[in-house]
Amino acid sequence: MTGDVIALESVYAAAERVAGRLHRTPMVEAETLNERFGGRFTLKAELFQKTGSYKVRGILNKVLTLTADERARGVITLSAGNAAGSLAWAARAAGIPATVVMPAGAVPAKVEAARAYGAEVVLAEGDLLAAYEGLRDERDLTAVHPFDDPEVIAGAGTVGLELVADRPDLDTVLVPIGGGGLISGVSLVIKRLLPSARVIGIEPIGADVVSRSLASGIPEKLPTARSVADGLAAPMCGVHTLAHIQQYVDEVVRVSEESLVEATRLVMSRTKLALEPAAAAPFAALLEGAITLRPGALTACVISGGNLDVTTVLTS
């Protein structure tokens, strides 16, 4: 099974479909990061997006393309967090019931957010994917994959459209990678509209399913995927996402847990953005010296979300 890449027109259609329902997030300049890393950075602040993450772009787009019958059956997804909150929010907006399967160890605030938006949350102790597939089939629910779906990828691509519109001078885009949905949409748009720009993805060493899939050429699964960047701990790569990453992404870099923690604190202290560790992945790679910046060139980093576990803040 191989996936086809989506058409740029699908991203334009997604942008039109979600317009007015989501925020057009700002680009944030960060002089102190420029000094620290010797580059020129601009941050796409998706942590200010509805539900606190870019994820809602793709999920809402998908929900809005469902047929009346698919909606009537109710929707289900599996997620460590941000897709759960996004589906709960999008389903509520569409007036349909949502079920989300989350790992038992998910960040409590993400579980609460999904519940607060009205979803039924099912916490899975063991195999997340098996729990999700079982429930989906048993209840005949409409599956909304958290990333491996053309409409979800098209929605994520709207981040790329805004990047290009706001900073057509960008040279490099750094994108966190979980299952690859965000970078699939963004890289497609960047390579079509700004072909000379680089797109580099970053994933945790402990959840490096995309690197493994690129090496083997097929979408891999991981028995366990763990990271402090819970938003990046996808246990599988997608058919569709692998196809996009193979075609459009220049490089995928793996980062350590230590770098992710340090990067989160660094970016938070310098920018005053309460980003989640997934969103700091580009700076983890920079801390490790894994990315070479082109002198004077503009680097855009997608700050993918801000659903941080705040119960750790001010503990001592």
Add this chain to the structure above:
Amino acid sequence: MTGDVIALESVYAAAERVAGRLHRTPMVEAETLNERFGGRFTLKAELFQKTGSYKVRGILNKVLTLTADERARGVITLSAGNAAGSLAWAARAAGIPATVVMPAGAVPAKVEAARAYGAEVVLAEGDLLAAYEGLRDERDLTAVHPFDDPEVIAGAGTVGLELVADRPDLDTVLVPIGGGGLISGVSLVIKRLLPSARVIGIEPIGADVVSRSLASGIPEKLPTARSVADGLAAPMCGVHTLAHIQQYVDEVVRVSEESLVEATRLVMSRTKLALEPAAAAPFAALLEGAITLRPGALTACVISGGNLDVTTVLTS
């Protein structure tokens, strides 16, 4: 000894003096806080100010009004943190040497920031005020009080000018109180320009020197002033700040440490702003039910700074 209130013209002069050197910070809307507290809130995002705090407004204004002789002697201040970083930054901008006396328990990032901006940091184990006065006299340095100075208050007042310009429909302004510099400048401006608006201050129970000073009618000192909101743990009220607060502030509310921690986490999770606990004080008061909002009215909260101790983030 009593202090006179400053003239509104001093605030306009400060605004002109610092223009172009500091950020005009944005107002941030926060729909989820509106839902949580049943009000209409707008946040003055001073955490995005240069040095990460409103404090630099007053300190820079003061430094820019010093005589050539006062500058040549070098400047000194005492601070739990934000005035230290602000003076270090402003002195560097003015090309003069700075010394800052900080408590030994200051947030490490605040100490590092002062050093990074080029100041000599002296950590005081015991009486902060005594250490500061001793060093000031011994070295014949020019004193820059962190809050109890007409020019520092005038600089803080520029926050009020921007509030009025951006949201002339505001009904209530909630302002964190340490030694009272911020609320002195802001309340003066609000009461002169929008006389029907309320100004309410919030200070920690463990550092309630302004409440005590209002009760006694003279500027009090505290043997110890401790709070998780380190930015509010001033051990003394000022002569000038007390005069402004007596004349212009409607009410001062005291909040618990527990509420400050809860409010910091709540506001961070809802707004994705990495605010420091001092800045969350208005929401601590709201959590305690200590402030009654007028139905439908707009409440502005000054998010005074973002120099959070990020080493606590992602610990578990």
